[in-house]
Amino acid sequence: MGVAAEALVHATELYRFYHADEEETFALRGVSMELHAGELVAVTGPSGSGKSTLLACLAGLDEPDGGHVRIAGHRLTRRSESERAALRARLIGILLQSGNLVEHLSVEDNVRLARAFTSRRSGQNIDDVLDRLGLRERRKATPSTLSGGESARAGLAVALANQPPVLFADEPTGELDEANETRVMALLRERAAEGAAVLVATHSQRVAGAADRVIELVDGRVADG
Numbered sequence: 001m002g003v004a005a006e007a008l009v010h011a012t013e014l015y016r017f018y019h020a021d022e023e024e025t026f027a028l029r030g031v032s033m034e035l036h037a038g039e040l041v042a043v044t045g046p047s048g049s050g051k052s053t054l055l056a057c058l059a060g061l062d063e064p065d066g067g068h069v070r071i072a073g074h075r076l077t078r079r080s081e082s083e084r085a086a087l088r089a090r091l092i093g094i095l096l097q098s099g100n101l102v103e104h105l106s107v108e109d110n111v112r113l114a115r116a117f118t119s120r121r122s123g124q125n126i127d128d129v130l131d132r133l134g135l136r137e138r139r140k141a142t143p144s145t146l147s148g149g150e151s152a153r154a155g156l157a158v159a160l161a162n163q164p165p166v167l168f169a170d171e172p173t174g175e176l177d178e179a180n181e182t183r184v185m186a187l188l189r190e191r192a193a194e195g196a197a198v199l200v201a202t203h204s205q206r207v208a209g210a211a212d213r214v215i216e217l218v219d220g221r222v223a224d225g
Contacts, residue, residue, distance in 0.1 A: 006030055008072050008166050008197040009035035009058060014140035015066035016220075017055050021118050027053040028064065029220040035199050037165070040192040042208040043201045045217035051201035052097070054217065055168045058199070059094050071166055089117040093159035095169040100155030101143040106153045108139040129157050134180065148175035156184060160191065167191055167198045173192035173207055 016028040021156050027050045035041055043051050056062035060076045066115045067076040071091050076084060077079065088094070097100060111126050133153040159167060164216055169188065173181040178213050185207060192198045192212075200207060208214050216223040 007034045008037050009033075010059060010067075010070045011054075011067065011201070013067040014054070014057055014064045014069070015064065016050075016057060016064050019057060023041045026058065026220050027112075031063060031217070031220070032067075032220055033222070035197040037195050037197050038192055040188055040198040040210070041202065041213045041214045042211035043199060043215045044203070046129070046205075049217040050220040051096060051217055052170055053199050053220075055094075055125070055199065055201050059092055059168050060088055061094070090166060091166055093162070093164035093167040095152075095155045095159040095167075095172050097170050097174070100158055101151065105142050106140050106142055106180050107135060107146070107157065110143075110154065114158045120191050126188070129160060133157055134183060149177070149180055152176060153180065153184065156187065160187065161192070163191070163196070165196055167196055169198070169200045171202060172200060173202065173204055178206075181206065 007017050008122070011031060014028045014031040015026070017024055018104065031054060042056060045051055053062065057064045060069070064077060068075060071087060072178050075078045076087060099154060102113060105113060107132065108126050111129065119186055127136055130139050133156060135150065135153055137149060144150060145205065154171060156169070156172060159169065167188070173184055181204070187199065189210065200211065202208060
């Protein structure tokens with residue numbers, strides 16, 4: 001990645017807190033970061049450190065209580081859900097730990113549906129994408145018949161459907177064996193090499209070791225050095 005690479009994701013002083021009765025829990029405490037075109041960045045930290053909350057705020061799935069996010073120059077925070085959804089469809093691919101697939105649709109129809117939400121068109125054939133993820137033989141399967149690892153890979157196929165300029169993945173290899181982890185990481189690295197900004201929240205040392213840069217969260221803050 002060159003020093004002049006474009007910053008596709010810019011987050012400034014993100015705060016997110018939750019109330020339960022009289023208790024207040026801070027999930028994010030002033031997190032700032034940039035993610036550049038062409039790089040793969042890993043967000044690490046123990047469970048409860050704020051990794052999933054950070055990805056949700058960056059993707060506009062959750063609204064931070066303070067701070068703001070810009071994606072490819074577009075402000076994402078403090079906008080209506082319909083505006084955020086339109087920006088996500090155009091600019092962001094998202095792989096969550098669950099809820100990536102529409103239950104009554106086959107794997108290939110889930111990918112087709114993701115492509116229908118945007119005017120951007122991927123040059124990749126759906127079967128080629130599923131081939132790369134070892135899912136071509138499962139393309140007609142519905143989500144309820146997939147194993148945990150197959151579901152994760154199918155969710156990644158949906159996230160990659162439109163070759164988005166920004167890709168967020170929350171524990172993309174958590175349920176995968178070593179061979180499929182390698183396969184998924186190769187695809188994420190390839191997407192970054194094509195100019196996308198890729199951010200992966202992970203507990204995996206192998207995934208963190210394959211990243212260009214690591215951001216460590218501790219108690220909702222970016223750890224020093």
